[in-house]
Amino acid sequence: MKKKRLLRDVECESLAMVERWQEELARHVAYLPILCEQAGVTETELHQAINIHFYVRSITRSGGIQ
Numbered sequence: 001m002k003k004k005r006l007l008r009d010v011e012c013e014s015l016a017m018v019e020r021w022q023e024e025l026a027r028h029v030a031y032l033p034i035l036c037e038q039a040g041v042t043e044t045e046l047h048q049a050i051n052i053h054f055y056v057r058s059i060t061r062s063g064g065i066q
Contacts, residue, residue, distance in 0.1 A: 036043050 036046055
């Protein structure tokens with residue numbers, strides 16, 4: 001019984017976290033056009049910059065670039 005309750009608690013907590021992340025993501029997405037306009041870039045250019053950032057970060061963390 002304790003396992004079922006623990007599992008249900010973890011499931012409820014996980015669902016609540018996913019809902020919060022979805023709400024936060026929606027807020028960030030809503031600001032994208034405004035940020036792009038302020039920075040003088042298109043959303044495509046911003047997307048490319050973000051991809052490059054995370055690519056370099058992953059290489060740096062894996063030890064590929066030091």
